[in-house]
Amino acid sequence: MPHARARTIRAVAVLAVVAAMGLVACGKSKKSTSASTGKTVYIGFVGAKTGDNANLGINIRDGIKVAIDEENAKKDGPTIALKEFDTAGDPAQATTVAPQFIQDTSIIGTVGPAFSGETKALIPLYQDAKLVFISPSATNVKLPTIVSPETVFHRVIADDALQASGIASYLSQTVKPKSVAFINDNSEYGKGLAVDVQRLSVDKGIKAATTQVIDPKAQDFSATVNAVKASGADTVFYGGYYAAAGLLRKQLVDAGVKGTFVSGDGSLDKGFVTAAGPAAAEGAKLTCPCNLAFSSSTGALKTFYDQFKKDIGKDPGLYSPEAYDAAKILIKGIKAGNTTRAALLDYVNNKVGSYAGISKTIKFESNGNIGSTQFFVFEVKGAEIAPSQTIVADKPAETTTTAGSGGSSGSSTTVTGSSGSTTTTVASTTTSKP
Amino acid sequence: MRFEGVPIDLCFHCLKDQFGPQTFDGLTLGAIYALIALGYTLVYGVLQLINFAHSEIFMVGVFASLFAMHAMGIEQGDPAKTGFVLLGVLLLVTLAGMLMSGATAVVMERIAYRPLRKRKAPRLAFLITAIGISLTLQEFFAIRYGRNQLGVPRVLEKKTLFVIGGANVRTDKVLVLVAAFLLMFALDRFVTSSRLGRGIRATAQDAETAQLMGVNIDRVVMLTFLLGGLLAGAAGTLYGVFFEAARYNIGFLPGIKAFTAAVLGGIGNIRGALIGGLVLGLLENYGSAVLGVQWKDVFAFTMLVLVLLFRPTGLLGESLGRARA
Numbered sequence: 001m002p003h004a005r006a007r008t009i010r011a012v013a014v015l016a017v018v019a020a021m022g023l024v025a026c027g028k029s030k031k032s033t034s035a036s037t038g039k040t041v042y043i044g045f046v047g048a049k050t051g052d053n054a055n056l057g058i059n060i061r062d063g064i065k066v067a068i069d070e071e072n073a074k075k076d077g078p079t080i081a082l083k084e085f086d087t088a089g090d091p092a093q094a095t096t097v098a099p100q101f102i103q104d105t106s107i108i109g110t111v112g113p114a115f116s117g118e119t120k121a122l123i124p125l126y127q128d129a130k131l132v133f134i135s136p137s138a139t140n141v142k143l144p145t146i147v148s149p150e151t152v153f154h155r156v157i158a159d160d161a162l163q164a165s166g167i168a169s170y171l172s173q174t175v176k177p178k179s180v181a182f183i184n185d186n187s188e189y190g191k192g193l194a195v196d197v198q199r200l201s202v203d204k205g206i207k208a209a210t211t212q213v214i215d216p217k218a219q220d221f222s223a224t225v226n227a228v229k230a231s232g233a234d235t236v237f238y239g240g241y242y243a244a245a246g247l248l249r250k251q252l253v254d255a256g257v258k259g260t261f262v263s264g265d266g267s268l269d270k271g272f273v274t275a276a277g278p279a280a281a282e283g284a285k286l287t288c289p290c291n292l293a294f295s296s297s298t299g300a301l302k303t304f305y306d307q308f309k310k311d312i313g314k315d316p317g318l319y320s321p322e323a324y325d326a327a328k329i330l331i332k333g334i335k336a337g338n339t340t341r342a343a344l345l346d347y348v349n350n351k352v353g354s355y356a357g358i359s360k361t362i363k364f365e366s367n368g369n370i371g372s373t374q375f376f377v378f379e380v381k382g383a384e385i386a387p388s389q390t391i392v393a394d395k396p397a398e399t400t401t402t403a404g405s406g407g408s409s410g411s412s413t414t415v416t417g418s419s420g421s422t423t424t425t426v427a428s429t430t431t432s433k434p
Numbered sequence: 435m436r437f438e439g440v441p442i443d444l445c446f447h448c449l450k451d452q453f454g455p456q457t458f459d460g461l462t463l464g465a466i467y468a469l470i471a472l473g474y475t476l477v478y479g480v481l482q483l484i485n486f487a488h489s490e491i492f493m494v495g496v497f498a499s500l501f502a503m504h505a506m507g508i509e510q511g512d513p514a515k516t517g518f519v520l521l522g523v524l525l526l527v528t529l530a531g532m533l534m535s536g537a538t539a540v541v542m543e544r545i546a547y548r549p550l551r552k553r554k555a556p557r558l559a560f561l562i563t564a565i566g567i568s569l570t571l572q573e574f575f576a577i578r579y580g581r582n583q584l585g586v587p588r589v590l591e592k593k594t595l596f597v598i599g600g601a602n603v604r605t606d607k608v609l610v611l612v613a614a615f616l617l618m619f620a621l622d623r624f625v626t627s628s629r630l631g632r633g634i635r636a637t638a639q640d641a642e643t644a645q646l647m648g649v650n651i652d653r654v655v656m657l658t659f660l661l662g663g664l665l666a667g668a669a670g671t672l673y674g675v676f677f678e679a680a681r682y683n684i685g686f687l688p689g690i691k692a693f694t695a696a697v698l699g700g701i702g703n704i705r706g707a708l709i710g711g712l713v714l715g716l717l718e719n720y721g722s723a724v725l726g727v728q729w730k731d732v733f734a735f736t737m738l739v740l741v742l743l744f745r746p747t748g749l750l751g752e753s754l755g756r757a758r759a
């Protein structure tokens with residue numbers, strides 16, 4: 001009878017949906033690399049293992065693994081094991097996954113969350129649980145002030161105030177554009193970076209030809225490309241991640257907008273070259289307040305490069321050195337006897353001191369930021385990412401973009417070239433906060 | 435101007451400045467939407483079913499064309515082809531896309547929809563199945579080929595042929611427009627003039643009477659899905675050539691847009707799908723020129739709502755069954 005069958009089908013449908021929701025909530029993979037004997041202490045990885053920009057999360061996870069394997073091989077303390085949590089780089093999914101590691105009291109610290117959007121969403125949960133975390137890659141400026149008081153947030157990468165300042169200096173001193181089109185993907189990170197870069201560039205006298213926003217989930221950016229072309233800009237800055245950055249660059253080049261393309265650390269991945277195609281990707285300038293490990297690196301970075309290549313089987317990527325350092329800091333605290341959440345939180349806040357990491361020297365400020373002033377520019381050459389320039393920037397003065405306080409950053413930058421490029425020292429200008 | 439703290443910068447002169455390029459690009463993308471929309475509209479006309487899995491049929495077409503290129507030894511970074519080689523490659527790749535999509539659609543009909551049809555299951559069951567197939571296909575491709583974006587090699591050099599009214603008339607845009615219009619014209623002629631097409635229209639008008647008149651309903655339904663699949667596969671190939679990207683969830687957004695286009699033009703109306711696709715492409719681009727790209731979708735869907743308010747059956751209104759011969 002049609003009615004009864006319809007009712008049955010409806011009931012089955014409802015049950016199926018409820019079951020599916022339950023599975024999704026409880027069933028996300030939790031892999032742990034455990035060791036043989038002795039006490040095991042767990043740290044977590046929170047970031048994108050799947051999704052459009054998963055490469056960045058996987059780079060971090062691999063960097064952590066190298067650090068853990070190295071430390072476990074020393075056998076001078078408890079065994080460290082990693083539990084992984086996939087957020088797909090999406091703040092909504094991150095919030096769904098969060099209860100799994102917040103409520104798992106065996107996890108006493110995490111490396112990650114990786115992206116700024118998901119970090120912003122998760123900080124309140126971390127703070128409530130007093131669970132310490134060190135992000136290797138979340139660079140949005142406002143993150144330390146999401147909750148107040150805040151003790152759990154730490155990052156081992158300079159924030160986007162530094163990156164924006166560095167990019168603005170790079171544009172005004174090296175690129176010297178006639179006008180720049182500023183495009184962003186409306187994400188927490190991308191929009192924040194592009195808006196700041198635009199503001200600082202305009203302060204330095206660069207003409208902003210147009211400001212555009214794209215939807216990174218779409219493929220078609222023809223409306224934006226047409227607007228950029230009509231604006232006559234000869235340089236494009238994009239704030240966002242590599243998958244959309246590459247497609248945008250390809251469509252710009254195909255439409256005849258062939259000038260310099262600059263983007264931040266979210267685009268600094270091989271995926272950019274794949275998305276743009278090797279021809280269009282050539283010459284793109286990708287920046288980061290972080291350094292990459294190449295086979296041509298020296299010193300500690302080279303050692304890390306070799307170890308990574310041996311353990312994981314491929315080249316280390318963006319944020320791998322930062323993730324390595326973050327994991328090492330946590331493990332150092334664990335081996336010093338801090339094996340509870342409260343103890344580890346206290347260690348990271350007060351007892352790290354000045355840590356000589358492979359990516360940089362790490363000294364946490366009171367709000368969890370680090371005082372690094374190094375800023376790197378990379379270039380796509382021959383379908384590979386190669387170092388281009390190192391810029392040492394002064395950390396900009398406190399900048400706020402809320403209504404009422406009009407402070408603009410005062411920064412002086414020295415541009416130094418690496419491997420053959422010319423060295424220029426620039427007269428510094430400082431503007432003080434009104 | 436700000437609206438409740440949200441920025442809207444009206445830029446009418448932007449529309450005037452960019453009218454040529456936005457129109458041409460809108461028509462190009464609209465042509466792809468129209469091809470996909472035809473699949474939605476055909477299936478709805480015959481079965482009164484919104485085939486939500488159609489976006490994944492499109493995605494299969496994108497992947498199939500990519501694999502065809504790889505099978506022919508064409509990789510990313512290879513030089514573009516010219517002349518007869520180019521023609522041959524494009525034809526083969528399009529054929530591969532169409533066949534794979536068509537096959538997927540037919541198999542899907544056979545194993546998922548036909549049992550439901552035979553048991554006279556309620557509408558809800560069809561919808562759930564459609565969503566389930568959509569997710570299954572997406573996840574299959576995601577697990578098998580990864581969730582990263584794959585690059586489609588460039589076989590056609592994207593040269594600007596000429597500039598008219600500011601519009602950049604490029605080789606790949608011309609390809610998309612010509613191919614799409616040819617296919618849509620072919621489908622229109624097939625449905626209006628051929629015997630099988632008459633069967634489709636008869637089934638759309640009244641399935642029981644058509645059966646009494648000797649039309650094999652099962653075959654008509656299979657043919658409907660096949661046609662929709664073939665067109666979606668062609669659209670997928672064109673999309674892959676145009677955007678040079680393939681991803682497991684690449685069908686999601688175009689699928690929604692194409693469905694919107696079908697409704698805008700009149701769901702169940704073939705010419706409506708064509709008009710709807712083109713109009714939607716134009717609206718999106720005009721809307722982004724005036725309001726900014728963030729408002730593109732809001733503008734397009736607002737237009738849809740307005741059209742439906744005053745013309746609930748869509749722009750062209752008539753259904754597949756009642757179309758003039």
